[in-house]
Amino acid sequence: MSKFRKIKSIGFISLATLTLSSAINADNLLSSSSTASQSTSHSTSASSVGTQASSSTASSSTKSSSIPASSTTIDTTTTKQVVAGNYPMGYFADASNTPTSKVSSKSISLSSSTPAPDNLYSNNTSLPSRDVVDVASYESWMTQADYNNLKNQGVKTVVVKLTEGTSYTNPYAAKEIQYAKAAGLNVAVYHFADLGNAQNQATANSQAVAEAQYFVSVAKSIGISSNTAMILDCESPYVNSAVVDWTAASLTWASTMKTLGYSNVKYYTSESWTTIGGNNIMEEAKLGAKNMWVAQYLYGTPSSSNLKNTQFGAWQYSSQMYFTGASKNSPVDITIDYANMFIATATTTTPDTTKIITYRLYNSKTGEHLYTQGITERNYLISNGWNDEGIGWYAPANGQPVYRLFNRTTGEHLYTTGISEKNYLVTTDWNYEGIAWYSGGSYPIYRAYNGRNDPRGSHNWTSSLLEQNYITSHEGWNDEGIAWYAVAK
Numbered sequence: 001m002s003k004f005r006k007i008k009s010i011g012f013i014s015l016a017t018l019t020l021s022s023a024i025n026a027d028n029l030l031s032s033s034s035t036a037s038q039s040t041s042h043s044t045s046a047s048s049v050g051t052q053a054s055s056s057t058a059s060s061s062t063k064s065s066s067i068p069a070s071s072t073t074i075d076t077t078t079t080k081q082v083v084a085g086n087y088p089m090g091y092f093a094d095a096s097n098t099p100t101s102k103v104s105s106k107s108i109s110l111s112s113s114t115p116a117p118d119n120l121y122s123n124n125t126s127l128p129s130r131d132v133v134d135v136a137s138y139e140s141w142m143t144q145a146d147y148n149n150l151k152n153q154g155v156k157t158v159v160v161k162l163t164e165g166t167s168y169t170n171p172y173a174a175k176e177i178q179y180a181k182a183a184g185l186n187v188a189v190y191h192f193a194d195l196g197n198a199q200n201q202a203t204a205n206s207q208a209v210a211e212a213q214y215f216v217s218v219a220k221s222i223g224i225s226s227n228t229a230m231i232l233d234c235e236s237p238y239v240n241s242a243v244v245d246w247t248a249a250s251l252t253w254a255s256t257m258k259t260l261g262y263s264n265v266k267y268y269t270s271e272s273w274t275t276i277g278g279n280n281i282m283e284e285a286k287l288g289a290k291n292m293w294v295a296q297y298l299y300g301t302p303s304s305s306n307l308k309n310t311q312f313g314a315w316q317y318s319s320q321m322y323f324t325g326a327s328k329n330s331p332v333d334i335t336i337d338y339a340n341m342f343i344a345t346a347t348t349t350t351p352d353t354t355k356i357i358t359y360r361l362y363n364s365k366t367g368e369h370l371y372t373q374g375i376t377e378r379n380y381l382i383s384n385g386w387n388d389e390g391i392g393w394y395a396p397a398n399g400q401p402v403y404r405l406f407n408r409t410t411g412e413h414l415y416t417t418g419i420s421e422k423n424y425l426v427t428t429d430w431n432y433e434g435i436a437w438y439s440g441g442s443y444p445i446y447r448a449y450n451g452r453n454d455p456r457g458s459h460n461w462t463s464s465l466l467e468q469n470y471i472t473s474h475e476g477w478n479d480e481g482i483a484w485y486a487v488a489k
Helices: 144-152 173-182 201-220 246-259 373-381 419-425 464-474
Strands: 017-023 040-043 079-083 107-111 131-135 157-164 185-193 230-233 267-270 291-295 314-322 334-338 356-363 367-373 387-395 400-407 413-416 432-439 443-449 460-463 478-486
Touching: 017 334, 040 460, 131 314, 144 173, 157 173, 157 201, 157 367, 173 185, 173 356, 173 387, 173 464, 201 246, 201 464, 246 267, 267 367, 314 367, 356 373, 367 373, 367 413, 367 460, 373 387, 387 478, 400 419, 413 419, 413 432, 419 432, 443 464, 460 464, 464 478
Parallel strands: 131 157, 157 185, 185 230, 230 267, 267 291, 291 314
Antiparallel strands: 017 040, 017 107, 079 107, 131 334, 314 334, 356 367, 356 387, 400 413, 400 432, 443 460, 443 478
16 A cells, blocks of 8 residues: 555565655655655665665656556656655565665655566456455545445455554544445554664563554544454564564553553564564564464465465555556555454443443445444344444433434434424424433534535534544534533543
C-alpha cells in the first residue's frame, strides 16, 4: 500500500537510492504522474538474491500513470513519495540494516532502474490467495465501490493503519473501516512502531508502552472492539537493532495491549528479520510464528503451487497487486492468510446489570445504522444481510429513557431522549417502539444529520468523536451535538 514502488528481493532492498526532497502534506496523494525534485542524495546497496549490487544515484524523474508493460522490470523513472512520520506498511520491511543517513526532511523519494518483482493482476488465477489488503492514508482514494470490488474478487480482510508512534493518527481510518465493513470485509488495524528511534533498550521498552497506550486510545475513540486483531508493524530502521531487542520491546507492547483490554495481538515484519530469515531480530520462538505476518517479495510471479513462509501466520507476497475494476490504476499490498490470523477472537461477556451492551449494525443497501440491546434482533438482522459493527457503547441499567421510533414510509429508525420530539413524530408517520435503553454516565453519544434526498440512514449516532468530526467535516453531515450519555464505550 506504499506510495512508492518498493524494490524488493529475498530479504533486502535491492539497488535503491533514497533522495531527500522538500516537505509535502502527509495526506495529499501524488497524482498518477508526478515529478520529484532532487535536493540531496545518499546511495546504499544491499545484496539481492545472493548477489552484491552496486549503488545507484537518484535523479529527478516523472512516473507514467500507465502500468509498466514489462512484468519483470520497472520504468527507470519510477518515483513515489511518502512522508516521514507516516510510513506505510512495508516501506522498510526488507531493509536489514539501518540506512546510511537519517531522514531529515519531510519526504523521501526512491528511484531505480533495477529489475523488480512482477506487477501482479487480480485476474491471474495462478497466484496465491488474495486474502488480505492493507491500507493507510495513501489509499484514501479508494471508494465504497473499490472495497466492494475487493470483496467480489476474493479478499477477506482489510487491515487499516490507525496510528504511528505517539502522535500520528490516520485521518481516513474511520472512513476506510466503514467502507470495508459495508462491503462485508473483516477489519483489522495496525500501528507502525517507531519506538522513539530508540538507541537503548530502556527507551525502546518505555516507548513500546506509550505506543500501546496511544494505539488503544485511538482504537477506542473510533469504536474498535476489543477482540479485533491489533497488529504491531515492526520494520523501522531508525531503531538501533544492534543494541535494542525488538522482540523484547514487542512483547512489552503486547503485554500493555492486553492490560488495556486488547489481547488479540499480532506482529508484522520482514521475513529477513525473523530467526528463519537469518537476522533474529523478531524471534518467532518467543512471539509465536503463527502470530507473525511476514513480508517477502520475490522476483518473478509467485505461484499458488509454490507457497513460501507457510510456517508463519500470513505472507505478504507483493506490494504490486493491481485489482481489475479499481477506480484508480494504483497497486496495493496483497497477502495470503495461512492461519486466519486477522479474524476477531471469540468473546464471552459476563452479564453486568450496571453496564448493558448496545450493538451497532449497518445496512449497506440503505445506509442506515441500527442500534439495539436485543441479541435476538441483532442476530436476526445479521442473518438478513446487516453488517455487525460490534459494540456501539454500554448503557446504564436505568436513567433517562432513550425512545426508539420507526418510520413506516422510509424504514428508518430514530432514537431520542426528547419527549416533545417523540410526541411530535408519532403524529406523523413514525411508530413509537418503546424505550430502547437509558442515558447515563460520562461518555457522550453524538448525533449527526445528513439531509440528503434519500431519507434512509439520515441520522448517525456514535460514541467516537473522531467519527463525528470526520463525517461532519468531510461528508456533509450536520453536527447535532450530544444525544445522550453512556457508561462506557
